[in-house]
């Protein structure tokens with residue numbers, strides 16, 4: 001069984017919801033990423049979404065754009081991110097790690113080598129924001145061969161036919177983007193999520209995580225009630241941005257603990 | 266071989282496609298469906314033809330640049346005068362088509378990205394013409410170098426949003442326009458400026474721009490009794506070029522030459538010529554194309570004196586035409602483009618856009634090597650009024 005499946009099965013048994021924080025690899029400094037990942041786990045993260053920085057992050061708002069710029073300035077590369085996961089796995093073999101980013105850095109490395117490296121270092125899932133299922137046949141073959149889960153986004157604009165298509169291809173969990181917009185924008189519409197959920201559940205057996213626009217503990221708690229996991233990105237990256245190398249792990253951990261408590265209560 | 270691209274899902278061989286975030290996938294699918302529904306609709310075609318004739322001023326003439334040709338002492342240079350269109354460039358051909366489609370789709374808000382500002386002006390113009398709200402995204406660097414166009418857009422009622430991220434040029438304006446579209450997908454039509462991006466844009470923008478080549482195919486035999494020996498156009502994203510080239514693909518005797526921005530020279534690495542430099546294939550802005558990138562797949566900053574060519578990618582159909590050998594792609598450096606700009610001003614009394622000056626510069630380069638009977642048709646994609654600041658600065662003059 002995959003780490004993602006074990007994690008979500010255990011949560012289900014305990015009747016708890018997954019907390020899935022996102023950080024950008026290499027932000028604020030390359031040496032901080034692995035300590036941050038361990039900090040996230042200690043503070044209560046169930047799955048880590050690790051952002052692979054890209055020069056042109058079209059689906060991201062200013063907060064994650066700036067994080068990508070900081071990371072690229074530090075010389076962060078996809079190969080470097082994979083090495084970080086290897087280092088993380090020396091101490092943690094339990095917490096699933098999902099790489100999230102854009103397709104081109106993977107294209108440049110080659111899907112075959114990428115998928116192989118993912119398996120070697122212990123990556124569990126891969127989410128490429130700008131590769132919809134229609135354009136991902138090659139990518140899937142390679143990911144599947146190496147037992148890496150392709151993670152998909154679904155949006156408020158996704159129609160039933162596409163939900164069915166994604167249901168067939170997805171592994172691990174499905175990520176429902178709760179608003180029309182880039183990461184970090186707007187505020188979440190709880191009733192809209194509640195309305196969409198039955199349509200998603202009708203076709204999707206996998207756990208459903210919800211993200212985009214979750215900025216505080218109260219919202220995280222409310223969203224968690226409606227789905228299987230909450231993804232928190234920009235709010236955490238913002239915490240990284242306003243911290244320094246000395247206090248970033250402590251500050252981010254504090255924030256994640258608050259989210260954890262809110263979700264569990 | 267029958268040339269029939271793209272396929273039903275927007276692929277030009279290995280190039281093109283539709284690489285979009287999930288929120289936009291239904292929007293591009295809907296756009297494809299609506300475009301396919303209206304493109305052969307008699308009423309749509311009649312309305313577009315009417316607007317192109319009475320508002321844009323088509324057909325654009327072809328002009329024999331006799332003095333310049335005589336001076337060069339070789340092949341005859343003919344110019345397809347897209348600079349004489351309303352708003353001063355070819356961009357309005359496609360902006361008009363897309364606006365008419367937006368109208369039919371009930372969209373009251375249009376957005377656009379722009380580099381040189383010509384597409385922004387064209388979009389602002391059609392938005393004013395049809396009473397639509399218009400937002401134009403433009404890199405902060407381009408806002409400085411194309412200041413006259415920024416003012417024109419504002420006069421036309423558009424909001425111009427400066428983009429400060431990345432290299433502050435066309436690709437970043439594109440990123441920002443996509444972000445707007447994700448956020449406002451239901452109310453908004455994205456009037457895309459070139460023959461690139463996710464399907465259906467490369468096909469749709471090409472179809473609208475093909476008016477250039479279709480006219481030329483009728484005009485050239487009227488003028489000289491035959492088709493030209495070569496058609497030449499500058500390639501940024503590739504819309505003016507594909508509009509001229511595509512109708513000529515089926516005539517194998519006509520050579521097709523695309524001219525990219527060589528910047529400081531291909532060897533310097535500071536250019537915007539992905540095809541000439543054999544850039545690796547990658548994915549950006551919704552399509553798979555030759556793309557200027559580093560070994561880690563990050564998009565690298567490009568350089569060109571002309572904002573409209575300053576883009577790391579190129580439309581998928583050009584990638585295919587290069588791959589199958591039907592078209593040839595070359596680069597012209599900044600200084601060669603400036604020399605061509607000066608030459609057209611002095612010999613013909615026409616001030617060309619710096620983008621178009623690249624195409625012209627290549628014609629000027631090869632004309633002396635060819636016989637006097639040879640005919641080169643250059644797409645003069647736009648006029649140079651917008652470039653006064655850039656050219657003055659280069660000549661050390663403050664306006």
Ligand SMILES: Cc1ncc(COP(=O)(O)O)c(C=O)c1O
Pocket residue numbers: 354355380381382383384458459460499500501502503504505506572573574618620621646647648
């Ligand atoms: C006059 C002119 N020519 C050419 C271009 C390049 O665009 P494309 O390659 O799509 O024709 C531009 C773009 O701004 C332009 O303004």
